[in-house]
Amino acid sequence: MRISDKYRYLGIKLTPQRLAILSYLDGNRSHPSAEDIYRSVRKEFPTMSVSTVYNTLDVLKEKGDVQELTIDPRKKRYGPVNTPHNHLMCNKCRHIVDINKEFKFTLPSSMTEGFELTGNHVEFFGFCSNCRKKQ
Amino acid sequence: MRISDKYRYLGIKLTPQRLAILSYLDGNRSHPSAEDIYRSVRKEFPTMSVSTVYNTLDVLKEKGDVQELTIDPRKKRYGPVNTPHNHLMCNKCRHIVDINKEFKFTLPSSMTEGFELTGNHVEFFGFCSNCRKKQ
DNA sequence: TGATTGACAAGAATTATTCCTGGTTGATAA
DNA sequence: TTATCAACCAGGAATAATTCTTGTCAATCA
Numbered sequence: 001m002r003i004s005d006k007y008r009y010l011g012i013k014l015t016p017q018r019l020a021i022l023s024y025l026d027g028n029r030s031h032p033s034a035e036d037i038y039r040s041v042r043k044e045f046p047t048m049s050v051s052t053v054y055n056t057l058d059v060l061k062e063k064g065d066v067q068e069l070t071i072d073p074r075k076k077r078y079g080p081v082n083t084p085h086n087h088l089m090c091n092k093c094r095h096i097v098d099i100n101k102e103f104k105f106t107l108p109s110s111m112t113e114g115f116e117l118t119g120n121h122v123e124f125f126g127f128c129s130n131c132r133k134k135q
Numbered sequence: 136m137r138i139s140d141k142y143r144y145l146g147i148k149l150t151p152q153r154l155a156i157l158s159y160l161d162g163n164r165s166h167p168s169a170e171d172i173y174r175s176v177r178k179e180f181p182t183m184s185v186s187t188v189y190n191t192l193d194v195l196k197e198k199g200d201v202q203e204l205t206i207d208p209r210k211k212r213y214g215p216v217n218t219p220h221n222h223l224m225c226n227k228c229r230h231i232v233d234i235n236k237e238f239k240f241t242l243p244s245s246m247t248e249g250f251e252l253t254g255n256h257v258e259f260f261g262f263c264s265n266c267r268k269k270q
Numbered sequence: 271t272g273a274t275t276g277a278c279a280a281g282a283a284t285t286a287t288t289c290c291t292g293g294t295t296g297a298t299a300a
Numbered sequence: 301t302t303a304t305c306a307a308c309c310a311g312g313a314a315t316a317a318t319t320c321t322t323g324t325c326a327a328t329c330a
Contacts, residue, residue, distance in 0.1 A: 013295095013296080013297095015295095033286090034286080034287080035286085050286095050287090051287090051288080051289085054286095054287065054288075074285085074286080075285085075286055075287085076286085076287085
């Protein structure tokens with residue numbers, strides 16, 4: 001099902017704002033924050049407000065079309081679905097390295113409590129070469 | 136190296152407050168927030184302030200003795216190192232299920248950019264049985 | 271003893287996010 | 301076509317978590 005059909009089916013409008021955010025995220029590997037998205041989409045829609053960005057991201061996330069990433073403990077970051085988002089973060093300086101590798105695990109259904117799994121995210125942590133020196 | 140020796144070696148004081156937080160987290164599987172830790176440790180140290188909790192957690196984290204967890208996008212949560220913290224979260228209602236399974240894998244050193252790895256965290260996401268009904 | 275430094279408490283300031291309100295739009299049905 | 305209704309959105313206020321700042325204290329060391 002195409003996404004526009006899906007939204008029509010759900011009785012939800014795929015408004016220009018929503019499309020703009022979706023297309024900004026499509027293929028985007030930079031894990032932007034809401035603020036980043038706001039700044040970019042605002043060029044096209046100067047009247048758009050931050051709350052609309054948050055609202056929209058929530059809607060798209062609920063529909064499974066956008067991923068909320070939890071790499072950065074300070075703020076939420078977002079990305080398209082269907083791209084692996086695995087990261088390695090330094091405990092000290094928060095430097096983040098992308099791990100371009102996909103991990104496929106399955107969980108025994110006894111553990112999933114009826115969830116429909118849509119993806120996973122593996123976060124490695126440790127100390128980067130700079131911070132290793134004095135720990 | 137014992138932790139007290141390590142801290143002496145680093146020229147850092149393992150103060151009563153720091154010890155209290157360390158021991159509160161030791162073996163703790165409830166992924167408490169800074170607030171939770173504050174409320175608990177305050178019983179023993181009534182004068183302790185929230186900023187001390189945050190400072191202390193930062194120090195302990197930098198030293199690799201405490202893990203900052205990113206399960207909950209609303210606030211930071213903390214846990215002892217060396218315990219697996221894997222989760223399954225609903226994209227819609229944010230319901231979180233603990234996955235009591237340990238995933239052990241390594242990364243090829245070509246990907247780690249000189250990091251010293253100390254752990255990992257696997258987060259599964261999807262839709263819980265309630266939210267599956269209307270997506 | 272005096273100076274230096276790390277640690278701490280308290281509260282102010284900041285920042286990301288959510289909430290609220292009122293107006294607008296677009297689809298639907300009379 | 302027009303009325304109705306719900307979804308949508310902008311703007312800004314409110315909230316909650318976290319960080320920053322400042323003054324004080326205690327331990328360490330010259």
